Amino acid sequence: MKFLAFAAVASAFVIPDASVVSQLVLADNKAAAKASAAADVVHEAVDAVKAGVSKSVDAVHNWVAGAFDTDNELNTLADDMDFDALSPKDLPIFDPILTGGKSKVSNLTLYQLIASSNYTTQFASLVDEFPALVALLNTTTVEDAAAVNHTVFVPVDTAFDALPGWNTTTDPVVRESIARYHIGLGDFPYKVLFATHTVPSLYHEPLLGGAAQRLRVRFAKKLGVRVNFAARIVSANVIVSNGVVHAVDTVVVPPTFVGRQLSFVPDHYSTLLLAMNVSGFTEYIHGLTNLNGSTVLAPSNMAFTLLGPELNAFLFNSPRGLKYLHALLRYSTVPNATVYSDAFYGPAELAPLPPVAGVPGFVERLHYQLPTLLGNTTVSVNVTSVPGYSVMLVNNKVRVAVQDGVAKNGVIQEVNRVVFPPPPATMPGSPWVDPPVKTVADLVARLGPYVDDDGDDEIVVAGSPAVAPASANEL
Structure with missing residues (x-):
């Protein structure tokens, strides 16, 4: 084959x-x-x-x-993603609608904007499961220790349609890790993303010593900014009172x-x-x-x-x-x-x-x-x-x-x-x-x-195949 x-x-x-x-x-x-x-x-x-x-x-x-502990379930989610279900032509423009490629400025908070959009209802529901995240995305006062601006790469609802097992994933640790991984630490408007390679997220990884797991961002010709190779920003730069919102066409699962x-x-x-x-x-x-x-x-x-x-x-x-x-x-x-x-x-x-x-x-x-x-x-x-x-x-x-x-x-x-x-x-x-x-x-x-080398092993002659051909039975 x-x-x-x-x-x-x-x-x-x-x-x-x-x-x-x-x-x-x-x-x-x-x-x-x-x-x-x-x-x-x-x-x-x-x-x-x-x-x-x-x-x-x-x-x-x-x-x-x-x-x-939650790695296996995260892997299963990634394995089940059906990206053929997503068509760029079918993706909605993020609400509020952007015109002429210019930023939309709002006096709402990050949470208020996401919760009020007709196209991000599933991500809003996910965030609602974690009161601490709701509070964080609503915070605007510098007196609060958690009050730093954030950048949310919010998946539109059609992105969740490519996760058939999403509604059966009940582990709160898994669900919170996914929510947190969409939230970048700091302000990253679209023009800043052009000059950015990685963005620290709100998800902290134990195997990185508890450091912020990063999101890879790169600009690709004709595709715009991609997040972790797959997620494409389909609508950018809703500037709110405590950060920036970009809509993406794919749910980004922690690696x-x-x-x-x-x-x-x-x-x-x-x-x-x-x-x-x-x-x-x-x-x-x-x-x-x-x-x-x-x-x-x-x-x-x-x-x-x-x-x-x-x-x-x-x-x-x-x-x-x-x-x-x-x-x-x-x-x-x-x-x-x-x-x-x-x-x-x-x-x-x-x-x-x-x-x-x-x-x-x-x-x-x-x-x-x-x-x-x-x-x-x-x-x-x-x-x-x-x-x-x-x-x-x-x-x-x-x-x-x-x-x-x-x-x-x-x-x-x-x-x-x-x-x-x-x-x-x-x-x-x-x-x-x-x-x-x-x-x-x-x-x-x-x-x-x-190398602990006794030197008495026969060297394979040049031109010998480095690997054996595969057969269908080996898959």
Whole structure:
């Protein structure tokens, strides 16, 4: 069947329902278009997919021990979302009606506006279940400790129509977490969103140390501002007495674990998921119970392809190579520090160094030197930002191709090449000018100091397949 083309090895992941691909795809505009096409193909295999969840992927989904109790129900909601039920042409204009693209100013509070709209009745009912949220969205006095302006990305009623299990979701923790995740901390009118990468929400995530879970916002040509890749702002800038309201066409569910997020996009990360499984990294990371956030430098399928057949054959098809694959994955994981393109959660000693001088208020340059799970190695991340755009470079060389994939226990930064630790001092080059890693000998020289390698394993010859072809029975 056509969906087999997505797989490196089908047993390493489960192709998700098309609705999940639509919501959580980590891709730029071109890749998003490919994901949309992929979603159409996946419709043909939904029944087979639901029956073929593998144990290895379940382990990846539970990336860190001590999962939040409501995670399974949140995942079920996301899996059940039917985005084909939404048509942009059928979406109503937010009430009050905006004209000419200009802001509508109201003296109402956030809650009053949402409660009075004919198109946000379901979200208003959800908020009504939690008196503290009602009070917060009604607060205008600075004397109140909770009185800060907020930005509400309010789903229109048709967005809830794509959640068939919504009315049966009775867990108040789940329902409140969803409500809170639509509320941003601070004022973010539409023009500010153009220059914003992530927005802190009112939902605080235990696996981020209790920090505000963030909403990814990006402007896409012809689509406007997207929230978490899927939700589109269909009506913007109702300015009220205590904040801003934007109407979105999709309910935004708090994100799940890094591993599960990766599995939602097999055409990007199937090779990485396979690497986690066959190298034992899944079991290793699952055993780390003291992680408090993380940054995962996630190589795309293309990044692994660029290694070439010799290195892939060695890494995936030989017991010796699996040790080096495990080391690569450990180097690509920053524990206890979550680095977004415009925010940082972690210890003060790992916070970015003072910005490099640029144009005041315009160009910002930040530098991070971060620990990894590979011994005492560190990885550098440089962020150069102007309003609405940023470039992230890892070790001054590898570009982050897709930024800020928010996750329950950290953030995914997709890299366009596999990241290697800086060369040892005995090797020519420096951390900033890496000699290329093109052969098995190069890779062994680079990672050898961090691998227990007896050197007696047979190396698979160049050109051997790095992965076996999938069969329909493996799904």
